[in-house]
Amino acid sequence: MQTSWVPGADQSGHSVHHLPYGSFTSPRNSEPRLGVRIGDRVLDLCDNAEDLAPEGPLRAALRRPNLQGLLPLGRESWDELRTSLQRFLTDPAKAHDLVDVSQVSLHAAFEPADYVDYYASEHHATNLGRLFRPDSAPLMPNWKHLPVGYHGRAGTLVPSGVNIKRPSGQRRTPDGEIVFGPSARLDIEAEMGFVVGAPTALGDTASVDSFADHVFGLCLVNDWSARDIQAWEYQPLGPYLGKSFATSYGAWITPLAALEAAKTEAPEQDPRPLPYLTEKDRYSYDIELAVTLNGTTVSRPNYRDMYWTPAQMLAHMTVNGASLRPGDFYASGTISGPERSQVGAFIELTWGGKEPMKLDDGTERTFLKDGDIVSITATARGAAGTTLELAEVTAGVLPAD
Amino acid sequence: MQTSWVPGADQSGHSVHHLPYGSFTSPRNSEPRLGVRIGDRVLDLCDNAEDLAPEGPLRAALRRPNLQGLLPLGRESWDELRTSLQRFLTDPAKAHDLVDVSQVSLHAAFEPADYVDYYASEHHATNLGRLFRPDSAPLMPNWKHLPVGYHGRAGTLVPSGVNIKRPSGQRRTPDGEIVFGPSARLDIEAEMGFVVGAPTALGDTASVDSFADHVFGLCLVNDWSARDIQAWEYQPLGPYLGKSFATSYGAWITPLAALEAAKTEAPEQDPRPLPYLTEKDRYSYDIELAVTLNGTTVSRPNYRDMYWTPAQMLAHMTVNGASLRPGDFYASGTISGPERSQVGAFIELTWGGKEPMKLDDGTERTFLKDGDIVSITATARGAAGTTLELAEVTAGVLPAD
Structure with a gap:
């Protein structure tokens, strides 16, 4: 292990083997x-x-x-x-x-160019399929063939610490009435975000094996989601206002090079994906997250459970010739593991709002109340036996106007 | 009418009453x-x-x-x-x-910040619903309550004149096989694009009556669409690689002020939209488009037929508190009128590729072949009896790698 002259650094989550x-x-x-x-x-x-x-x-x-x-x-x-x-x-x-x-x-650690959000956790996609489309198969037929994703709003990516105003919008009541007002089902999504560095030209691709050449580093993401707005608007063109009001990210970007010791096997894929999505060296990262609401840790997802890897998401994003710009940002989608205690969104944790979480202060929550504070943190193995602490994403919920 | 010292300007589509x-x-x-x-x-x-x-x-x-x-x-x-x-x-x-x-x-006339693509033509949404989901109602239940839209890729917005490489991607064959290769159903979408000037802060809204305060001007758009890639990928999170390889726009931006004489009534809306989408002064623009393929004009849509107005699209985009940046760009979605001769996409014009178009050179087309050249042009009434010619969007199709 290398020894730094900065007092306390060696024993911290920010030794010379991290350097975000x-x-x-x-x-x-x-x-x-x-x-x-x-x-x-x-x-x-x-x-x-x-x-x-x-x-x-x-x-x-x-x-x-x-x-x-x-x-x-x-x-x-x-x-x-x-x-x-x-x-x-x-x-x-x-x-x-x-x-x-x-x-x-x-x-802002970087100037976001385009922002793509994926849906790479099989557990999350299955849970949301069950909740949003209870009468159909939870996974769409395409889900195991390609990393499903969509473009989000780059202009509302904000660093940790910026509080988030509850969005207003349209929703349909259970009676079928269309009403307007503050979202009543404001949720989080704990994700991992990847910052693209090296660009490509229009018409070129970034192959699945070029991930480390193009991606500079990563950070935690909270992809705030207004579930009632989203449920009403999302067909057939996908999420829009239910997501676009804000996305928070950890303001210290951990370079990929710091995560060599955190590399781990990625889940096996069946069916085997097409060649452009097949890695010579397939790996994921063992990164343990914690989601904390008003001081109570309510969930502990791990990034290694994601079905689609960041290399596959990058290759997919560019296989049609779409160019990359420095500052392009893509997120994994909600990180959810197989257990209820490992899911990255409250809609899963409370099963659509029907099973409230109990907080240490004695209160219960399904979706977020005004004044709530959400924090996502994570640790991973660093070089030389060190532990990396990824930068937290913390923000409070401000009331609607 | 004002007389310019520039020879020929007064009688052209670019008099002093236009000035893009x-x-x-x-x-x-x-x-x-x-x-x-x-x-x-x-x-x-x-x-x-x-x-x-x-x-x-x-x-x-x-x-x-x-x-x-x-x-x-x-x-x-x-x-x-x-x-x-x-x-x-x-x-x-x-x-x-x-x-x-x-x-x-x-x-590039401006630096695209975020790009949103709407779906504002009732005729187009109905046609595509029939083609993509033949067993369901063509319009989703939300369609008449809000302007359906999604974020596109700002980094692949290119000015007219940049030729477009045919994208490759996944598609499902009629037999259910998943294959990879160049898109076999490359299409266009003739749209109108709006360039946002004056910004808003995160958490603020731009009201439906503030359209002219925020939007600087407009231009024609060709939202290239790979229908086979799109059909396989788009559920449940919307279009992604079927669109993100390129979007072309007319490189001269016509200021809104030039279009005062082109204002016209917008279609009546039933049901009446929510207050945040209700204009004090509801109007659209009478802009006559022509879509030309290899020299043959194949369609003549008119912008005035769009169900959702640009003011409504702006208000919807920001009603959740999403901020606006100078250079934000939003497009109307395909401009299709009620007649087959007025639709803005080949998938409608050839009814899913089943009824080819005949070109003046004696050939037929359903979707685009390599080497084809698509041009979208438009005219509108200007001040003092003049006619404005909007900047054309012209590009050729290059073969896949």
Whole structure:
């Protein structure tokens, strides 16, 4: 294990084997800068650009306010910077006073280009099929042949910490009446999001084996969902206003390179997918999530249970020639395991609102009340026996107007 | 009628009562600039910024390579610039040599933020319902209560002139086999697209009566659609790869102000929509489209037949608090009238590929062949008895890899 000069870093979820990237302001800098979290501190990449990178595009990228300069440079530059950061943070000669993470405000870590949301958990898709279409087979015939996905609204992706106003919209009452008002079934979806770095040209594809060449890193996602709005609007063109009011993401992006030790086998697929979805080296990530509502941990999904891998989702997204841009973002869809205690959405956890959750404060919940605070956290194995703590996604629910 | 010093402009579809905006390069400028089309010429807004706008944000906006500087400034600035352009182009003292439109290359007129595609034609939705779901009611129960829409891929919006590679993907054969290959049912959708200028904050709404405050202008759209990919993938989360490979738009954006004389009554709605979708002043636009395939005009849809108006689509998009960004783009969905000769997609025109179209060259078509060229054009009434010609959307089909 490498030893950092940052006090407490080695034993934390943010050792030199993690090094997630974010955009921050602090009492020292009022304009957002790119930083790396180490222990309970933040290394300012702008201030240290000369030490960290040779003259050229990589050094220039460190002086940008977020990841947008680094993303298009590709895997070789990302790895070069990671090595340089680890050397810097373990070299006692470089020790200096870093800003405390409690003193910083986090901003958009990247500029979202397009946002795609998948539906990659067999358990979640099966549960939602049963709840939304009780009279049909829960999985559509296409589900095991391709990773089902759709485009979401990139403009309403917000970093953790931005509170979310309850959306209003149309819904149909059980009597068949069409009414307008604040959503009465506001839900969460605990997901994993992937930040695309290296772009492709229109007409090109990114193969299933090129995942690590194109994807820079990942973060937790809360894909807020207004189930009553969604149920009424979604046929035949898919979810729209039931999702587009906000999607929250963890504001520190964990680089893929930090997750080598968390790689694990992905579920076997039957039927075998088409060649463009077949990986030479098929793997998923063992990442243990916790969903917490007002302080009570209500569920513990694990990412390794997802049927479709992030490499398959990337290959599918581009197999028709759709181009990739730095800042494209795709999410896994709700991460749900086989047990009720492992599902990533309240609609599953409470079985359509019929079986309330009990919270530690003695109250019960089906869907979210105004003032509720939702937090999604996660840990994974890092290099050299360390544990990574992924950046939490935390936000409160504000009342509708 | 105002008389321009640009030769031939007054009698053309591009008099001073039109003045669409585009981003162009020419033998004189190799970096894109913002320009206005007048007659067969292009006025360079960068070169003439001092004459056209006082010192400040408006003048700065004219020095940007596309509309992104102008869009956030809002209706008052847009109208101020239009008055100034009309004064300039009718003042003989300002006469000078303008670049010929045949000498320019057009670029992205704006930077697409989010892209939403609606489904606002009752005739189109009914036809597609019959073709895709022959055993159910053609319109879903929600269709007359809200403008059904979904997010598309903003990163693959391309201006007219960019040829489109036939996408490959999964489809299910009539025997139920899942195969991969180039789409065998490549289609078009003739639509109208609306460019959002003035933004809103997250949590705010843009009311149905604020349409002209937020929307800068419009253009023709060809929403290329791979029907075989779409039919297999679209349930339950909507169209994805069947659409995301490319969407073409007319590269000169016609400002809303040019279309005052084209305003017309919109179809009456039954049932009456909810208050947030009810306009004080309900109107549509009388815009006559022509769809041409390899030189044969195969259809003549009119925009006025659309059930949901652009104001209703804007209000719906934001009623849940989703924010607007300058460069957000939303399209109407296929423009189809009641007659077979007025439909905006080949799947309707050939009734699912069963009734081929005859072209003037003696060949027949159901869906597109490699090398085919599709052109969508349109005219509308302008001020003072003029006729506006909207910028065409023209592109050819390139073979799959």
